[in-house]
Amino acid sequence: MRIGILKETHFEEKRVALTPAGVQSLVDQGHQVFIEKDAGLQSRFTNEEYEKVGAKLVYSADEVINRSEFIVKVAPFSDDEAQKLNPEQIVFSFLHLFMRKKLLDIFLEKKITSIGFELVEDEKSNLPILSAMSEIAGQMAIQIAARYLENNFDISRGVLLGGMAGVAPAAVVILGAGTVGINAARAAIGLGAQVVILDKSIEKLRKTEDLLGKHVTTVVMNPYTIERGVKFADVLIGAVLIKGEKTPHIVTEAMVKTMKPGAVIIDVSIDQGGCIETSRPTTISNPTYILHDVIHYCVPNIPAIVSRTASYGLNNIIIDYILEIAELGLENALKENPGLAQGVCTNSGSCTNETLSEIYNLEYRKIHFFSKN
Numbered sequence: 001m002r003i004g005i006l007k008e009t010h011f012e013e014k015r016v017a018l019t020p021a022g023v024q025s026l027v028d029q030g031h032q033v034f035i036e037k038d039a040g041l042q043s044r045f046t047n048e049e050y051e052k053v054g055a056k057l058v059y060s061a062d063e064v065i066n067r068s069e070f071i072v073k074v075a076p077f078s079d080d081e082a083q084k085l086n087p088e089q090i091v092f093s094f095l096h097l098f099m100r101k102k103l104l105d106i107f108l109e110k111k112i113t114s115i116g117f118e119l120v121e122d123e124k125s126n127l128p129i130l131s132a133m134s135e136i137a138g139q140m141a142i143q144i145a146a147r148y149l150e151n152n153f154d155i156s157r158g159v160l161l162g163g164m165a166g167v168a169p170a171a172v173v174i175l176g177a178g179t180v181g182i183n184a185a186r187a188a189i190g191l192g193a194q195v196v197i198l199d200k201s202i203e204k205l206r207k208t209e210d211l212l213g214k215h216v217t218t219v220v221m222n223p224y225t226i227e228r229g230v231k232f233a234d235v236l237i238g239a240v241l242i243k244g245e246k247t248p249h250i251v252t253e254a255m256v257k258t259m260k261p262g263a264v265i266i267d268v269s270i271d272q273g274g275c276i277e278t279s280r281p282t283t284i285s286n287p288t289y290i291l292h293d294v295i296h297y298c299v300p301n302i303p304a305i306v307s308r309t310a311s312y313g314l315n316n317i318i319i320d321y322i323l324e325i326a327e328l329g330l331e332n333a334l335k336e337n338p339g340l341a342q343g344v345c346t347n348s349g350s351c352t353n354e355t356l357s358e359i360y361n362l363e364y365r366k367i368h369f370f371s372k373n
Contacts, residue, residue, distance in 0.1 A: 001326040002032045004068030007039035010075035012284040014042035014307035017072040020049045022315040027054035043311040082106040107346040120343035131179045132313045136303040138183025141266045145235040148264045157262035162192025169193045173229040176239035177204040189215045230255045238267040238275040244355045246273040253277045261293040271300035
């Protein structure tokens with residue numbers, strides 16, 4: 001199979017979809033890999049490293065697209081990138097189509113088979129690709145929080161996250177006990193913070209206590225406990241996920257107004273709309289704004305800050321799916337791997353994701369292939 005890797009064009013997206021090791025795995029199996037020049041440079045992978053393992057270096061996105069059947073990237077396609085795609089190609093990346101109606105329309109018009117990283121499941125119905133990036137985002141959220149508790153702004157709290165003998169640590173309140181939440185809690189505990197984690201699921205809260213012991217306080221999430229937690233927090237981390245849907249605002253603007261002056265909000269859910277009403281997307285180079293005397297940090301692609309680690313982590317998960325499609329062909333790969341099929345949003349001009357079909361009032365067609373024998 002002919003596989004293309006595009007250089008990321010999304011603002012300040014520094015990751016690359018496959019490392020040289022991943023490319024070598026494909027080339028060793030007889031597949032052709034076309035990589036756009038400098039695609040890996042911001043993750044410190046040189047063009048020469050890719051060429052050394054057998055990739056063919058090409059000099060434009062158009063050439064990658066035109067020479068490939070199957071295109072892999074990290075950030076969702078821009079509308080301009082999608083317009084360049086050829087009919088009936090396969091694309092594999094983060095998609096977030098529930099916020100991108102025009103992109104969905106382009107995929108449908110061009111009969112693109114689009115597979116979203118954020119929707120692919122494993123045999124336990126977990127989200128392995130999304131979880132790899134969430135693991136990074138959770139750890140990074142605490143590093144970021146510690147920085148903005150320092151005296152960076154006139155209103156900053158000037159608080160050491162872990163405190164010291166005779167001085168209380170900062171209070172970190174985490175909304176959601178998924179991968180982001182648990183990794184944020186683990187990192188915060190490691191630095192000595194006081195950690196409270198809220199979730200609707202008792203099962204997830206039990207799992208959190210099993211993993212982290214009594215170093216973390218677990219609380220059932222409801223409007224009353226959210227309101228109390230928001231007031232208590234020096235750091236509030238939004239880590240709420242609803243698979244394939246926009247995240248609801250569970251923290252209202254009125255709640256934000258009750259926070260301590262100089263408190264820090266890190267809304268990791270912002271890539272899916274954000275779970276805090278006052279959140280809006282920011283960028284790595286301009287990551288914060290202050291509203292109601294609260295510092296907001298709402299960067300959608302936090303893992304790109306540690307692009308080399310993130311690229312390795314992404315490669316380690318997606319390479320098996322890419323090999324499966326390349327070795328078996330798309331139809332057989334989706335038959336053999338139902339979890340991979342869960343990630344398919346469009347195929348042959350039809351919407352194959354039920355949630356998207358409901359959001360946009362489109363006809364839903366469950367993905368199904370007939371034997372050609």
